[in-house]
Amino acid sequence: VTLLELYAEVAGELAAAEERIGGEGYVGTAAPLIILDGLLGIGARPPLREPVRAACRSINRLRATNGAHVFAVDIPTGLDGDSGKVDRDCVVADFTITIGFAKAGLIADGALNYVGRLEVVPLADLHPPDKKPKEIIASPQAFQGLLPRRQYGAYKNQFGRIGVVAGSKGFIGAALMTSQGALRAGAGLVEVFVPEEIYEIVAAAAPMEAMVKPVQSYRDLLKEKADVWAVGPGLGQSRAAQILELIEKLKQPMVLDADGLNIVSEKTSILKRCKGQRLLTPHPGEMKRIYPGEKQSRAQTATTFCNRFPVTLLLKGSRTIVAERNRPLSYNTTGNPGMATGGMGDVLTGVCAGLVGQGLSLYNAARVGAWLCGRAAEIAIFNNGQSEQSLLARDVLDHLGDAFDEL
Structure with a gap:
């Protein structure tokens, strides 16, 4: 035959x-x-x-x-x-x-x-x-040792104080989901800094575990003692100059998303003189605004961008890419089309910040964070009765614990 x-x-x-x-x-x-x-x-x-x-x-x-x-x-x-x-x-x-x-x-x-x-x-x-591959695939096997077991005598200050700078009128949900993402990722403390005009609303709706503080000027945050910053979700651009100053001058690691990226797109040169490490998490549209060069593959775009700027890049998409200079490109494998809905990026921003607060590098926090959020979305559909149409960002939050259990 x-x-x-x-x-x-x-x-x-x-x-x-x-x-x-x-x-x-x-x-x-x-x-x-x-x-x-x-x-x-x-x-x-x-x-x-x-x-x-x-x-x-x-x-x-x-x-x-x-x-x-x-x-x-x-x-x-x-x-x-x-x-x-x-x-x-x-x-x-x-x-x-x-x-x-x-x-x-x-x-x-x-x-x-x-x-x-x-x-x-x-x-x-x-x-x-190739013994030194240019690309690697994110998987539980690849993450072994990145999330060590907590010591029995651990206390909250060992797991990071996360400062969330997010939210504006009409976009308070972004601040809430970012803070919940950081908490569910294991952050020791989460502080949410919001404009005074929305403080009471956010304080009433925020997770009980988070602290909410009103802000008159974002420049005041230069004096705050956070270990990691999550900046941008739902922020708006009305105070762009103040946000640019934070991005440039804060010495702690920072995860940048949404309006934080839109603000940076007007002055990308600032990325060359930041005093702290920066993780950028753009979706394809935001990436085009930050780096509007010639059309390339997503891998080429990520590589050339990180060769030009000393940052870590998490380029979101159905096969999310994490890039950093002198590191192999890391491709995420988890997730599903149900994640194409509002709020998913806010959760991811918080999760990445929470992981950095526990000692992961920006590169590894981005890889693990993308995998966790995608896996939580899969579990919500396969094990908890959601569909690609009904999946919400809150479902990802609810199943992050199940995803952590697989690492």
Whole structure:
């Protein structure tokens, strides 16, 4: 029996399955349809040929019309494992389980919607060909030792005092979610600094564990004794000059997001003279404002930006990238499309700040923080009845503890 004959048999079975499964075949409590794609190995290159092409079309139709969940083994059929280029009929996988290490094509920008959730299954004797890889994949195995167990006699001052500078009229939720993210990440103390005009509202709504303080001028915060700062969510730009001064002069590590980034985009040169370490967490739109250069891949953008500015970058997206000069690019693997909703970035900002307060470097806090938030979102859907449509930032907060338990 030749391989082509086997492929033809598979294609025929899939076509028969399409005929058997009607439009009402997978509703209510019916068992889900799961398809394993292992048609071709990593050495195959587009374009696809018959009968494999027909099999791929059938897989994609079952996924689109009958809600099938597609798991690709090592690589989706029709995707080039080196370049990430895809055939027009490439299998669209929900999950790709790859062996040993992630092939370059799996993390290419153009492969994202075909690879889906990426999981690397480590093998002790199988390593990347490059001993010093330029890219690494975030995983619990990669994080071993970064979050040491707490000593029995630990006390709150050992886990960081986080200063949250966030919120303005109409955007008090940003301050609340950022502070909750820091608390849920394990921060010892969280102080929320807000404009006087919204102080009473924020104080009434804030987590009981956080301290809320009114601010007349943000310049007053130069005298505050925080270990880490989280600056920007819902801040507005009415006091941009004061915020720029904080970004430049505060000596403690700082996580910058949202309006903090928008303010920096008007004067990016300030990033070259900051007195403390800075972690920037832009989404693609914010990144374009900060770094509006020529169109590049996300990896190229992150690399060139960090070569130009002495900062750590967390470039948000469906495959979040963490970059820092002289460090390998780190690709996050957790999360789902349900995270494309307001408040997720605020939670991530707080989580990263909370991790820095516990001694993680900005680079490692960004890697671990992105993984935790994405994993919490997955748990909320898989284990707690949420969907990609109903998922909220508060669901991520509620399941951060479950995500921590996996590290």
